[in-house]
Amino acid sequence: MQIGCHVSISGSIDKAVDNAVERECSAFQIFTRNPRGWHAKELSEEDIKNFKDKLKASKIDQFATCAHMPYLPNLSSPKPDGFEKSVKSLVEEVERCGKLGIPYLVTHLGSHLGTGEEEGIKRLVKALTTAGQVKNDVMILLENTAGQKNSVGSDFKQLGEIFKQLKPAKKFGVCLDTCHAFVSGYDLRTEKGVKDTFKEFEKHVGMENLKILHLNDAKGEIGCNLDRHYHIGLGNIGEEGMTAVIKLISKKKIPIVLETPIDDTRDDFENVRIVKELV
Numbered sequence: 001m002q003i004g005c006h007v008s009i010s011g012s013i014d015k016a017v018d019n020a021v022e023r024e025c026s027a028f029q030i031f032t033r034n035p036r037g038w039h040a041k042e043l044s045e046e047d048i049k050n051f052k053d054k055l056k057a058s059k060i061d062q063f064a065t066c067a068h069m070p071y072l073p074n075l076s077s078p079k080p081d082g083f084e085k086s087v088k089s090l091v092e093e094v095e096r097c098g099k100l101g102i103p104y105l106v107t108h109l110g111s112h113l114g115t116g117e118e119e120g121i122k123r124l125v126k127a128l129t130t131a132g133q134v135k136n137d138v139m140i141l142l143e144n145t146a147g148q149k150n151s152v153g154s155d156f157k158q159l160g161e162i163f164k165q166l167k168p169a170k171k172f173g174v175c176l177d178t179c180h181a182f183v184s185g186y187d188l189r190t191e192k193g194v195k196d197t198f199k200e201f202e203k204h205v206g207m208e209n210l211k212i213l214h215l216n217d218a219k220g221e222i223g224c225n226l227d228r229h230y231h232i233g234l235g236n237i238g239e240e241g242m243t244a245v246i247k248l249i250s251k252k253k254i255p256i257v258l259e260t261p262i263d264d265t266r267d268d269f270e271n272v273r274i275v276k277e278l279v
């Protein structure tokens with residue numbers, strides 16, 4: 001089983017590996033830069049070397065690492081300058097991941113801001129296709145959404161339809177978030193529910209395209225569209241469902257990454273440990 005959590009790069013990017021090792025992770029996710037701004041400071045040769053050296057020295061497989069896009073870009077934006085900046089940011093991140101040897105970049109699908117799904121998807125596909133031209137081995141992973149207003153891709157059928165439009169195909173994959181799936185209506189609370197959900201996923205997207213699993217329990221109820229992650233087993237998905245997901249995913253050797261909160265109830269050290277205990 002490859003399992004870990006999102007870790008901070010605070011201080012310098014190689015600190016992410018220390019943070020992952022400390023938490024006994026065998027997989028991890030980072031932001032390659034401050035996720036709250038548009039500007040990304042260029043990675044120096046030294047940053048890159050330190051990150052790669054530390055990763056090599058750890059027992060973590062390079063293919064169990066991923067980066068997440070920053071928060072501000074909106075790949076479905078109807079505003080021309082906002083769209084352009086977002087595409088530029090996506091291209092930049094694909095390049096940064098390539099330099100760091102990170103194989104996967106997870107991205108949200110953006111918001112069409114009320115202009116309709118069809119137009120939003122057109123822009124999204126254009127943005128992704130542009131970034132797909134970057135010549136390196138980084139794969140862009142589309143993350144299923146929680147089904148918030150003006151978003152697309154919470155429904156596996158629609159996610160699959162978007163995914164199939166992307167070329168070259170080898171540059172694209174999918175990241176499934178369990179919290180997002182649950183709050184958009186997929187019942188992950190029981191073993192049967194999990195089985196049925198992944199059957200749907202297989203039908204529309206294909207398990208071979210699933211490269212990273214975001215394992216999060218949900219604060220909200222099924223179908224509520226609320227993107228609020230919760231501690232593993234303590235949310236509305238619960239222990240039975242989480243356990244069934246972990247078993248199914250680790251059998252397929254897909255890296256599992258937690259994006260759970262850090263609060264008085266638990267921190268990420270504990271959530272990582274609990275996932276290992278559940279199987």
Ligand SMILES: [Zn+2]
Pocket residue numbers: 068106107108143
């Ligand atoms: Zn995400």
Ligand SMILES: [Zn+2]
Pocket residue numbers: 177179180227228229
């Ligand atoms: Zn989320």
